Amino acid sequence: MNDDVRNIVLGLVATGISASLGWLARTYLWRRKLRRKQAFFGLPENSESLLVVNRDPATAEPAVHRFDVFALLELSALIKDCGANLQMVTQDATHQGFGERTEFCVGGPASNRRMLAHMAAMLPGIRVNIDPEPGPDRGAFQIGGERYRMEPGFTEYVLLARLSTGGQTRPVFLFCGQRAITNQAATRYLARNHERLHRKHGNNSFVILLKVVNSQAYGPDLVELVADVTRAAQTPLPKPEPAQP
Structure with missing residues (x-):
């Protein structure tokens, strides 16, 4: 084997080794990212999850608002990304506790x-x-001593919560908005920011208040973080004083 052939062979071997190492590194990073995502959502591969669907309060018949349907689609994609399974149930057909499987409400x-x-x-x-x-005050949130009123289409609020009783229990995710479009805004916010939320809160409980700005023009996309209200949300409100005779 002359020097030229040997150099070509060595170059091919080095290229193959570099490509293999690069593939292994990318696979390792992808798996680590997936494990963190699964841990945050409480969704190991092939686990079960529950999607609890509300009803559209504007209709007399049982129905789901189209923005809530979009929210459910966003959550379904998250669940599938984790390799988990989902069961969808209506809000009046869920008669079970929480903690055995991840729930999205x-x-x-x-x-x-x-x-x-x-x-x-x-x-x-x-x-x-x-x-x-x-x-x-219709639809207004009272959180501790603060009140958050909505201006439909301009300023609306939604609560995004990850709640867990600790130990090995699975979390419950709540998307509680003043209007249906804010529910979709919260699910989209979670899909886009779950890594940042995981870095800040780990696998602990949290409650954050989001503001949806000018939804009549921008839909569910323009969302601002108002505050982390975890402590206020978990502290019981004082009981109202009895009316004076």
């Missing part, structure tokens, strides 16, 4: 009784005005 307490139960059990510091009568 979509819709405010006025349209989702499962959300109402979760908030009463785990978020005693939040009160949502579910009065159907028109008024400035």
